[in-house]
Amino acid sequence: MRCKKVRDLISPYLDQMTDEKESHLIEEHLSACLACQEFMAQMKDMCRNLKITDQPLLPAGFAEDFHQRLQKEAPRRAPWYGSRSLRPLILKNAGNRFKEEVVRFYHWRNKTVE
Amino acid sequence: MPSEEQLLTRSLQGDNEAFEELVIKYQNKVYTLAYRYMGNEEDAYDMAQESLLKAYRSLSTFKGKSSFSTWIYRITTNVCLDELRRRKRRIISLSLDEPLATREGDEVEKEIVDSAPTADLVYERKEDSQYIQTILNRLRPEHKSILILRDMMDFSYTEIADILQCSVGTVKSRLSRARLVFKEKLSG
Numbered sequence: 001m002r003c004k005k006v007r008d009l010i011s012p013y014l015d016q017m018t019d020e021k022e023s024h025l026i027e028e029h030l031s032a033c034l035a036c037q038e039f040m041a042q043m044k045d046m047c048r049n050l051k052i053t054d055q056p057l058l059p060a061g062f063a064e065d066f067h068q069r070l071q072k073e074a075p076r077r078a079p080w081y082g083s084r085s086l087r088p089l090i091l092k093n094a095g096n097r098f099k100e101e102v103v104r105f106y107h108w109r110n111k112t113v114e
Numbered sequence: 115m116p117s118e119e120q121l122l123t124r125s126l127q128g129d130n131e132a133f134e135e136l137v138i139k140y141q142n143k144v145y146t147l148a149y150r151y152m153g154n155e156e157d158a159y160d161m162a163q164e165s166l167l168k169a170y171r172s173l174s175t176f177k178g179k180s181s182f183s184t185w186i187y188r189i190t191t192n193v194c195l196d197e198l199r200r201r202k203r204r205i206i207s208l209s210l211d212e213p214l215a216t217r218e219g220d221e222v223e224k225e226i227v228d229s230a231p232t233a234d235l236v237y238e239r240k241e242d243s244q245y246i247q248t249i250l251n252r253l254r255p256e257h258k259s260i261l262i263l264r265d266m267m268d269f270s271y272t273e274i275a276d277i278l279q280c281s282v283g284t285v286k287s288r289l290s291r292a293r294l295v296f297k298e299k300l301s302g
Binding site: 008011043046049050051053054058065067070 | 130133134137138141142145146149155158159162163166167170171243246247261264265266268271286289290293294296297300
């Protein structure tokens with residue numbers, strides 16, 4: 001494997017995203033190429049620096065502010081059956097509720113007849 | 115404690131409290147993601163709020179093909195990239211040759227300042243997070259996105275593919291290219 005090909009694969013190699021064959025060829029090349037070893041060390045260092053960049057803290061009152069903004073929104077007019085993915089769940093809930101009402105009505109009618 | 119699915123169902127039925135519970139779960143990561151794109155707290159705050167409102171408005175279009183978290187991070191990414199594109203267009207649309215009028219009515223030529231750091235500064239500030247952000251801002255949006263999502267936010271290749279709606283192969287090649295470009299710019 002040539003240096004250029006190895007350097008193209010260093011990025012996925014560092015993330016363990018190369019297959020076994022590629023990893024073997026990269027390791028074989030690295031064991032004999034100082035320039036590519038240096039390249040990989042620099043790349044590793046750079047990724048580490050990106051990872052440890054300061055973590056921002058969520059400003060206080062963020063959720064409260066969102067709550068206020070949500071109050072100003074017009075009520076969302078979602079279709080009664082919801083999104084396609086959640087439709088079975090909503091229909092199931094609606095179905096169960098309907099069954100309960102039918103049973104209640106049945107008992108009420110029997111009671112009235114008696 | 116209600117599950118995410120229950121909160122989603124209730125949100126879809128118009129229960130805002132349920133949606134706010136979902137927001138509390140993801141607000142930290144949404145804000146951090148917006149901060150990485152925008153580079154300052156004020157803009158990150160606005161973009162995070164805007165992203166969450168957009169998610170609320172388009173909740174009925176959530177198909178459940180990806181997880182809710184992926185969906186919300188996709189919205190945040192798109193909101194930030196749209197805003198950055200809008201700002202870039204606005205800057206370009208200002209004519210650089212047009213003279214500036216002063217309050218006294220005189221006209222002065224604009225001076226373009228080269229904001230690129232000197233070689234010494236590059237060396238000194240290599241590990242400085244502000245400097246990293248500066249370099250990040252100079253990258254193409256697709257390179258910036260992939261570095262933020264992988265190296266700063268630690269998403270997996272599969273999650274990134276879901277957020278950016280591309281294949282894992284594209285993530286792999288784009289990330290490799292972005293890291294090379296970033297490395298070159300870091301070396302000055």
